[in-house]
Amino acid sequence: MSVRALWIISQEKGENVTIRFSRRFSTVEHRAKSLAGSSYVAVPDESTFLQLLLTELGLSDPSKPYVAARDDCLYRPRSPALELCVDGPGKGALWPVLTISQGPLILACVPLVNAPPEPRPPLSSLLSVSQGLTLLAGIQTFLLGPGSKPDNEGLVARLGMMPSVLLQVCPLGTPLDVPLTGAPSSPAVPTSTGTQKQPAWKTGLHRGRAAVNVALVETVRTMQYGNQSRQDLWDVFGTVTCKCEVEGVLPNVTVTLSLPPNGSPLQDILVHPCVTSLDSSILTASSVDNYDGSSFSGPYKFPFSPPLEPFRLCSYTSQVPVPPILGSYQLKEEENQLRVSVALKLHESVKNSFEYCDAHLPFFNRAQMGVVDVKVSSGQLDVSKEKNLLVWALGQKFPKSREVTMEGKIVFSGPTPGPSDPLCTQLTAYIKLYFKVPDMTLSGCCVDQHSVQVYSSAKPRIVTSRELQSKEYFIWNSTGTAPVSSGQMML
């Protein structure tokens, strides 16, 4: 349940790789040594470790097309636990090395194998692995912030805080918590009087006006092919985020999600650890099979005692019959130009009131756009400054017909080649939709303001909201080969 060492590495596409922070936990290493006996492999020094790690991650020698150690086709489960051949191939290997990476950061740690080293125990038998993953994810969130936008100055400052952060969350290699991402906004009093025990995940007590904010966000993803032989796919998942400012050491709050009368049940419900108990019927519906033991369709009650900071109370997935916007996209190559034809139709069940709705038509692996002769029936069309992307801003509303079209020709005659993409070659191309519809969900799921119960002396102010947003909303050109394989796409 401990980690032997921890590294924070920054990189830019395999270049300028540096270890920005590292920590070795000598007592855990001491344990590793006596547990592993003769098969003990020490953690190598920084530069060796870095080199081996980059090779294993496929990031070393970016300029060389083939490096045997890096590109060997022999399949080893490389993630989440890597194996670093510290003493050369076939000899002692450092295992498991957990890594997660996001943006410019690679985080790595080596969990302690608290079991006889031979035969190598499965990852799933080592609690230190999931502990390590949790620790790394926590540090990543702390360093990059919730927006995950790398901001260099902030990163440097937070890296500077790492020693004191680790002293609190993992002083001797055994993770106790994850770093707090930000100070709670309300004044917190760290004291606890009385007999009730304060949760360890609560840094203090809220004092002041009580308020509960519950935000429900549904996200829709889709792959539309416009092709008889390919089934269009879409899925919806929702998350409920809460921010509760309630007095008391362990106040009780209950949030209830409810569905419209004919709504399909919420599936795959995952809850925050602060949820105190769950009715088992809430958990039964699963997206991996249509088996539904009960016809349970709510209400979904989540009793919990809130932490101070905002948190994700629960998430779910839902099966909805249609995607909110159906699209068709057709490209035709004509001599030096590309004929474009697009139609988008908003489903009648969807509220025609967007916060925004943009369609992006990127063109990869071609020269830059020269002449763009394209008409749209509604909205506004822009060519990006890099001349490889059409941005069609549909604004807040679809027209009454709920249908918009785009027709025209594009000549790719720019002087420099545009960006490249692994999948989008030739006529393989897509439209990606970005939209947000406030105050609606596709599943019909909602949090009624009155259903939020707070057992506390003061009457809190309760705010609830819901919205629908898109993510990975793809409409593929039906005249090209879409990069798909059969079966379900996602959930």
Add this chain to the structure above:
Amino acid sequence: MTLNWTERIAAFSLSPSRFLSGTTAEAFLAELLRELRDDRASYSLKVLLLAPLCEHPTLLCLSDSVGEETALELMSVMAQCPPKSLQFRCQLLVAITCVLVCSSCAGARSQASLDFLSLLLETAGDPGELPGDGGQQRLRAGACACLRELEACCPGLLSPRLELLDGLRQRETSRLHQALAGVQSLALRNAVHQLGRETGAGAEELKALLGGNASDSWEEERGPATLTALTPGPTGSLPTLHTGPDCKELRSVLASLLEDSYLLTPPCQAALLLTLTEVVAMVPAVPPAIFRAQLLRLLGTSQVCLLHSTLLLKASFTDSLFGGEDEDFLLRRLLVLSQHPLLSPPDQLFYMDCILHFPENRPLSGGEGEEAPPVALTPRLAAALLPTLLNDGHTLLARVKLLALLYLEEGEGGGPEGGPEGGQEGGGGPAHLYQLLASLLDVAEAGGGGRETVVTSFRAAFLFLLYFGHVRRFSGRLTARLCRLYMRRPQLAPHLINLADRVQERTPAPDWTPELLRAVQRAVTEAPLARLTLADFSRHLQVLARVAEEGGVCQQPTLAFLARVVTPSSSSLCGGGGWRLGAAVLAVCRRLLVHPDLDSLLAPLSHTLRHLAGHYGDTDVQDHARLYHALLTTVSRQKLAGVLAAGAAEDRRQLKQRSLSCLVAESEELTSALTVHRLEESVCRLTEAGAEPGEAGADQGEAGADQGEAGADQGGGGEAAGARQASPSEAEAALDAYRAQFREPDFSSHITLRYTLTHTEAPPPGFDRLYSIRLHFGLTDQHYEALGDVSVPRLFRGRPPPAVRLRLRPRRPGATTLLASALFTAQDGRTWHAALPPLPVAFQQSFLPLPAPGGWGPARRLALFRGLWGDMSAPGGGGALSLFCCPLTGAALSALVDKHLARFLVSDPSHADESKAAIFLPPKSHVLLRIRPERDASHFDIATDNWELLPPLNSYLLTITSSQEGGGS
């Protein structure tokens, strides 16, 4: 100064060994401690100074005693530190823990570690002066973390303090209860474990332990436990503590810990659950149902470590805690989680690993740690994990593997075929996977994907072949696909070769590799040359070199291709004549040289090599081609294979294939194989062979034959009678006829010496079997003409030694010493050169009987003897006469003559008491002896045509007569 320290500490962490090579551990430690005591240094700096002690205490404290002293030093720093410098004090506790644990002081329960333990317990239990003092709480939490680590490293250390810890935790209402729960649960687990290993321990001991009555004698009775002894092994290796049904105390402690578990952070909660799982697993009296209350919130959790600890609970208690429905639910949950959009790829992959090691209540396969999908997982359920091109590489591969295992388990591997490639395939999991692989290869072929896509495609191909390589309809199609991919993107040659190698080594479908290589060979060699670029050509050569390693693949197309390419008329590719390209062509040729079908390739290969040697634009390549050609035409097949295959071990082949300078490496190897190695010691020697009766006649050549005929003549009485009246004129005629023979230049000009070749007594090991031995002889003077080499096919220890005949051609008669050496191949296939002991040739070894013409009877021989004698004794004839006397008479003299001079005797019936011997010494010298006894001595009258022979002759006669005297008396 501060800046300096920052840099130094950073340099130390970067590479402690390099840093310490510039100073000593003692000096650096002393500096650190001095600075830590320095009041002027800021506490933020001091925190930094503790880093080396925390991270690498063993490098700084080289012995336990230094560790002990350092810990004491740090504790005194702690004592003098003002309470407000909180972070420093916390870090100091951590540093002391690290020093004590890593220097084994804690394990040995040294005084310092006991003092430190008291300090920690005191700190952990001290609520501070102000209630809710945040600083004090942090310090206490730090102390608890140190206590927990000490207990983890030295199990049993806190066993006597269980009651104290339980009391502290129960009373604590601040967040600190989490830290105390961590210490307490671990100490409890270790204590129960230790009791479980004791025979006879039971409820009483457990009760005493929990009640705090075991305090003082606990450790003395048991001694410190070792860490490894407390490690849970594979399932079931935890000891069992039999307590009887009643163990209220333990139950109440467990219940209380579990009740508060909700209040812990997820990592601590997961750790607590696992620790308590182990406790309950060791004490059968406590039912696993004690965890049930926690399960509902745990089963729905979004936290990876909490769900993991739930799975570990299931692995421990199986159906005593989780029914069949729970199992189904957990499996579905894992399937959902391993592709949940809100989870990060590492978490998803971890869950996938959990599916492959799912703790089933009733597992079918008993294999511990073996990867197998659970029985309840059906392809329909797993459809959620069907990979897509949009997955990242790791996820895609992990899914391919999981599904492949599942389909194999379900017997879908060889199931009915789906539709044609590219179309919508109905059913058949492997067909789905194949389709994905095909799409992936399409992406790689289109070239947009970059290296990552390429690597992922080839890994997916390997995985697919690993599981479905035996299914012809897939493997055949995959071959064609890869072939097309390669022809479109020849830069993928190394990937293709790597795949071919790996499939051959690792998968149950090794036949696939030759099939692929044959297909690629066909594609490469049949493609029009006109469109071939130089870069692609060199990649094709890489591939063809790999193809040439395949014994089962016909190499004619490769050679035809090479022939077309190296001939300038049909292609301009080799016109430039770069070294690199030439080397690549040669690399193919080199592999063909050891190909099992070399016999059928001789002509075209030799043609290509000759062409390269003659026309290629690079001298080095020409040289190599010439070398290969020479090897091909002169070295035997076996030897060639031995020479070229030497050292072609697996890893080196990898190296050579990739290495640009493969020829250089190869030259070195060839050098080793083809060079003659010098051996300092002698391995074999020549021993003079005794005259074997069977061989004697043949070996003595003309002389022997003459003698035989002489014997036959003796039967002819008429001539024998005539010999008695041999007249001077007859003598002269005989002499003339005899001398006439010498007009032929090579007449009787050599002597033959016989030897056997044997091992020396103690040759170095590895030389018991020698082959192709070539003996070479050198001269030490001018007496003989140079000798030719002599070949001996083999010399095996324990077999009869081979005979060696040397034909010496003297320039003038005389003794000499020959230098001998041998060149041979040893068992290891290498060629060696070793000197043989020098070979003395004695004066008498050059003696031959008179080479009188064939058909001469004794009479004519006698006439010749007389003629020669007369000639030599004539004044001014250039001859010399001499007399040798020795005391031998009678039988002794006869014995001497029989023994040494029998070959040379000329019978003279008229002088029965006198023996005449005529000795010929090639090339043209003669020695004649008339031996007759006189009173008490024998006289040897000597005539010779070469007076220089007299001294050696004299010493020879001395030797034989004196030895005869010794023998006679």
